[in-house]
Amino acid sequence: MEEKRERILRAEDLSAGYQKKAVVQGVTLSLEAGKILTLAGPNGSGKSTLLKTVAAQLSPVGGMVWLTGKPLAEFSGRELAQKLALVLTMQLRTERMTCWDVVTGGRYPYTGRLGLLSEQDRLKAEKAMEMVGALELRERDFNAISDGQRQRVLLARAICQEPEIIVLDEPTSFLDIKYKIELLSVLRRLAREEKTAILLSLHEVELARKISDEVLCVKDGGILEAGPPELVLSEEGICRLYDLKREEYRAYYGQERLEHYIETGGKRLRCGYTTGTCAALAAAAAAQMLFSGSAPKKVGLITPKGIPVEVSPVHCSLERETARCAVIKDGGDDIDATTGAEIFAEIKRRKEPGILIQGGKGVGRVTKPGLDQPVGEAAINRVPRQIIRAAVEQVMETMEEEGGLEITISVPEGEIIAKKTFNPQLGIEGGISIIGTSGIVEPMSLQALLDTKKIELRQVAVQDPKRVVFTPGNYGMDFLREYLARETEGVPVVVCSNFIGELLDAAGSDGVEQVLLVGHMGKLVKLAGGVMNTHSRYADCRTELFCAHTAVCGGTKELCQALMAAPTSDACVAILQKAGLWDAVRDSLLAAIQRQLDRRTGTGCQAGAVLFSNTYGLLGITEQGAEILKDWKEKKGDAL
Incomplete structure (x- = not known):
């Protein structure tokens, strides 16, 4: 006869999200002691948001969550910490803390106001570290250990809390296959031997199949399917969940996979x-x-x-x-x-x-x-x-x-x-x-897109005269058609995306003689600071550059503060126009952009820039940009 288990967690018609806007909604789930429930689904489907809501890190947008039969909202912080432990994927940064210090933090829900550890607390911390195979890390600096060791230490801290449920968000991120198996083996042991309820999210469906008692598939803002892993994570189920073709599925799960990993964007x-x-x-x-x-x-x-x-x-x-x-x-x-x-x-x-x-x-x-x-x-x-x-x-x-x-x-x-x-x-x-x-x-490296752009540029380089227009995207293409169609007629256009520096280098190497960069102020202003990859993940220093050049041009502290608080480049232009400093700041920025372009291209080719905005139209042209347009005009014999 199957053992009757206590229901630890229950959610009904739960909606989770931010600022009262649901990311995932209509979720009903139940988790018993000693069971492992896994959330699976595509990136951005709401798995992490759902876990944080269940763990009281976020307030529900709608619906209810009960923990051991009591509404989650009625727990105090200390009471909740004695019932539930949370392990997130974000990298915990500490100052001069050993692994022992991190693990024993899990005992604070049970200590007094001074946070003093009893002998029993120390024994429980040692037992937790031993359980995850991290006891030898006891005196090591937490910031000086590997990702796999760090995950084991964080799991030991969660175990040290003696919770009835542990919630983990992608605990296998950054780990190689050995550490993944070890960590999931510990979770299975906790569930089977300690009767701890485990709620986690996983990207590796093959591991989810092996460890889970039940799987919830999260997709398109709700639960697509729920049930035993062998049914939910079948070939058909995985294809439906991840919008895969059958041949794509078989490429991943029908033959051996390359087990080589890189870290990018905080993911392994x-x-x-x-x-x-x-x-x-x-x-x-x-x-x-x-x-x-x-x-x-x-x-x-x-x-x-x-x-x-x-x-x-x-x-x-x-x-x-x-x-x-x-x-x-x-x-x-x-x-x-x-x-x-x-x-x-x-x-x-x-x-x-x-x-x-x-x-x-x-x-x-x-x-x-x-x-x-x-x-x-x-x-x-x-x-x-x-x-x-x-x-x-x-x-x-x-x-x-x-x-x-x-x-x-x-x-x-x-x-x-x-x-x-x-x-x-x-x-x-x-x-x-x-x-x-x-x-x-190499995933997420953007190398394939950059290689394609270089090929496009190489095709331009075989033409004569060797000249090209770079523009980051659709806004630039629209501006060229509306404002510079005659001036750039017959000149090849390469959509350079954010790879301005790399393509300027390639232009010089391929023998291109003139490059005119046409782009929105919001991107090209970054060039004034020497930022040659304009994607926001690398740098977003627009307001800082407006502020610095305004200060150089005599702007007041209050004006600089207003620029720093501005949400867009267009807003910065409006502020400067109202203050009567736009012309001076624009000329200063254009000069800085030209210096950076000259520095990057060296003697390889001429490069200039045209800046615009969707609100104000043409904003300015660098000195070299004006010379390039003049040269193109003279070669065409047209009157601009």
Whole structure:
């Protein structure tokens, strides 16, 4: 007979969010002692918001939460801390605290006002550290230990509270597979042996399957599905939850995954491998099959980045002395249009010596100059070709084979996939391009977008005269059409996004002679401070720059304070116009922007800038920008 368990947590019709605006709503859940309930779902679905609401970090927007039968709102801080422990993903920063100090903080709900630890408190802290395997860290500085060790210490602090429920938000973030397994094993032990209720969120669905008693799938502001993990986290369920195609799911869970990680944006993300690596692995598998008569179970290589990749090839066949194998593209945590695509390699012998690599169905053809391959050639770049050739040569050497080979790379769905990429703008038609220099996909690195922009610029560089307009995005394009259409007629435009510095460097290297940067004041004012990547994650110093240049131009303290409090660049312009200082501050900023552009380009090319706003239109042109426009006017023979 199944043991009757006490219900620790209950929520009915719960809505969670911020400032009375619900992020997730209509949630009903229940958690018993000794059970593990996992929230799964896409980023931004509301998992963390829901956990914080259940843990009384946020007030409910609607509905009710009960803890051990009592409304959550009726608990005092000390009472709640004796019932519930919370472990968040945010990095806890401490000043001169040892791991022991951090763990024993979990006993403060039980100490007196002075926070003095009793012998019993110390024993409980030691037991908690021992349980998570962190006792040897006792005297270590908490800020000087690894991410995995830090998570164990924070879990020990939660255990030290002796709560009836522990709430954890993505506790496996930043951890390698060993630490993940160890941490989740401790949670399972707490549930099974100590009868602690565990509520957590996880991104790794394969781990959620193993540890959870029940899973709640959070999506689109509500609960999509709830139930046992083997039912909820089936192939169909995961595809529905994460909007995955079946082939994308199988790329992640149908074959071995690359277990290599990077930290970016405060997250620990899994890397994948490029289409070039897939093509090389498929070619190596096909070569082995051609020479031996049977398909290999696994095939591997070392990528140019030095990271080994090993996979199981699929769709292997041998007909009329032609071998064919495929490898499924794994994009890691950076899913793109090619994730889940099947990259095929077909190999047959040829009379001529050497290895010939060509593109088949679904691999695009180059139609414009300036790309890595000449016009008319398959869009398989130089480095992927080297990787493919090296992989096949290694097989030939190992199997003591000689002679010429013809390798055809194909992607059956490539033409459809290519419509979701930048290829049509780049002049690659009929399929995807096989590109990349490292062989590895680093998630959230933005490297692929930057590489595409550099390719666009390289195409400009082969034209004559060698001139180009850079603009960060749609606002700039609209301004060019409305205000500078005649002046820039016939001049190629590259949408540079936030990569202003990198593309200025590339322009100099590619031989571009003149660059006119046209952008909104809100982005380009950052150049005055030498900020050449204008994404807000790197720097947002707009009001500070307005303030500094206003002070230089004689602005009062009150005026500077008003600028620092301004919400937008347009608001700063309005404040300065009212104070009668706009012209002076504008000229000062333009001069600073020009200095920074000159510093970045050196003698490589001329670069100037045009600044505008959607409210005020044209705001100003730097000295070099005016000279560039004048030069273009004279070359056209037009009157501007």
